[in-house]
Amino acid sequence: MLLIALFTIWPVVMALYLSLTNYDVLSRQDWVGFSNYQKLWNNELFWRSLENTAIYAFGTIPVRMAIALAVAVALNRSFRGRSILLSLYYVPVVTATVAIAIVWQEMYDPNYGAMNHILSLVGLPRIGWLGDPKWAMFSIILTSVWRNIGTSLVIFLAGLQGIPEQYYEAAQIDGAGRWHQFIHLTWPLLQPTTFFIFVTSTIAAFQVFEQVLVMTNGGPANATTTVVHQVYNTAFQSLQMGYASAMAFALFLVILSISMINVRLFRSDVQY
């Protein structure tokens, strides 16, 4: 407990304090009040990174959840080889982000990479992927979706298995088809699970950093820089720790508000 207090609570307090100073490692600390936040408000790069982060979140979450749900429904019956399939989807999750980012970066190479080759096999033109400002974020989104399907899948599966068989049988007796069953039975009963996955995915998505640092370092032309990436640059490259703390805190507030909005939106109770 002491450790937790030491390394979590105290740093939060300190972060707040830091964000109100203009500390950079070289000179001494001066209290600057809210001017860091004012500077942040006017900082175009910060808003750009926030926009990119939001695009990232909107890109990854719905797609990932939809795919995970579809696969979960498909895997919901036991059949031979099922656990192997499940593991297959989960392997990318346990593989370190850095390694994945490196491999995908090479797959995205415009000239020799696998991705453009796949495109050409189906007759589509080549894309610049990571080197193209229009496609860079899409590339990162694609990699992340691939990687994280596993976690959502596993949780959806657990949720699906919590729905009793009898409901489905009753529905079938009443003549409901599979699709009908899904919409009126599975989906509503899955709400708590869906909600959980959505909220946790959102929180995680807004904190994206490693893929960005390794694959594009924020480029090209700041097309992929995210908030955490900016925090990192500001704090550890430019050494402006106070300003960076303000940025980190702002991110925290953004995530907090979004989570609260999510909770409000999803508060409908499910009638059994």
Added chain:
Amino acid sequence: MLVPFWWMVATSVKPDDQLFVYPPEWIPRSVDFRHYARVLSVSNFGRYVLNSFILVVVHTLTYLALASVAGYAFARLRFPGRETLFIVLLATMMIPQQVTMIPVFLMIKGVPFFGGNDLYGEGGIGWMNSWWGLIVPSMVAPFGIFLMRQFFQTLPVELEDAGRIDGASEFAIFGQIMLPLAGPALVTLSLFSFDAGWSSFLWPLLITTTDEMRTIQLGLMIFRNQFLVEWGPAMAGATLATIPSILIFIAGQRYFVRGIAMTGLKG
């Protein structure tokens, strides 16, 4: 799903002249392990692996110890403020790492008496670039404590009572009754701990400054940055960095899946 992995391994064993070919060959015409040799000889890869390994082992042991003790305390022992403290604990789980990383970094840098620091923690580098700095901050374990608490709550109270009637002390109850039953939960936690430790990147990035202390993911990125155009060694490095994770996963997959599901439903 496995396409990228295949690409990684296939590229890592292709000899140089087959690498930059278009269209890319999915099945290597010949297999050559020269890239692996290069990786191991040119960089400090072995050292990175060792560092990560030590980090993971120490982290897992302390994580298990802390989480089980604290989890048990929250689940079964009665003390004032228990519920409040637990809520605070959960709240800290929601704070993103980015908010705390800067202050923690400064705290580590300013540890008194270490790394050339004086009493006030000034003048030197404190715990930076050291084992202490690398391991201690990640010992924070709200997730682990949460998991263990949920688990201990599922064990019947009668077990404890039986122990108490027989006159065992709290410690004995914990050590000889509760802990042995916690096997699956502990295994699950160790797997998560391994995964977290092995793939940790951000924190080593901030804390280590010399090559000797780097952990594997960080080392992989540095290595890749040096060999930007040489795909072969980069893929070989990535493969080396990935194999332990996959092995551990295969060995413990039941626990992984069950562990995620357990927190998913209770969360």
